[in-house]
Amino acid sequence: MEYRHATADDIGPVASLHADSWRRHYRGSFSDAFLDGDVLTDRLAEWTDRLTAPHPDHDTVVAVDGGALVGFVHTILGHDPTWGALLDNLHVVHGRKRSGVGTGLMARSAAAVLARRPVTGLYLWVLEANTAGQAFYAAQGGTCAGSEWSEAPGGGTVLGLRYVWPDPTTLL
Numbered sequence: 001m002e003y004r005h006a007t008a009d010d011i012g013p014v015a016s017l018h019a020d021s022w023r024r025h026y027r028g029s030f031s032d033a034f035l036d037g038d039v040l041t042d043r044l045a046e047w048t049d050r051l052t053a054p055h056p057d058h059d060t061v062v063a064v065d066g067g068a069l070v071g072f073v074h075t076i077l078g079h080d081p082t083w084g085a086l087l088d089n090l091h092v093v094h095g096r097k098r099s100g101v102g103t104g105l106m107a108r109s110a111a112a113v114l115a116r117r118p119v120t121g122l123y124l125w126v127l128e129a130n131t132a133g134q135a136f137y138a139a140q141g142g143t144c145a146g147s148e149w150s151e152a153p154g155g156g157t158v159l160g161l162r163y164v165w166p167d168p169t170t171l172l
Helices: 008-025 032-036 039-052 101-116 131-139
Strands: 002-005 058-065 068-080 084-092 122-127 143-151 157-165
Touching: 002 101, 008 039, 008 058, 008 068, 008 084, 039 058, 058 101, 068 101, 084 101, 101 122, 122 131, 122 143, 131 143, 131 157
Parallel strands: 084 122
Antiparallel strands: 002 058, 058 068, 068 084, 122 157, 143 157
16 A cells, blocks of 8 residues: 555546545435536546645645555645644545555544644544444544534535544554
8 A cells, every 4th residue: 555645647536536435425415416416527626626736735645556546635734723634535445445544544644734733633524424434533533522514515504523633643
């Protein structure tokens, strides 16, 4: 397994994985019309913006095995004055879940925080309906610290739960 910083060459594979993950795991949270529509084009636009002109406070790492992308993590450093860096995206290829890829990517996110913003914590939002994600984050030492409603892509609202790691070294 190789972990490396994402480049513009990763736009297609990252967007494809992101779209597939949303379709598999956000059914019932995001509208069927949105998920059954052109989610890939939506994700391609997002990742083209993120990876062709990376923001200096953004850190995207991909996991590659045998030349194929098997996961990625995107972290926004210094995102919130209270909670610290936002782990904005963490997705692993469906067939590679429970194989350590997600744990490795979370460690890379924590390492980015510690290298560039060492006095801040790390947090993320997980949908209330994503109980498997909640279990994974709890197993990684995350604590649920509240919830918030937000607008879902394609319309409607979703309830997100904030999971926090005040000391990102616990993820290393």
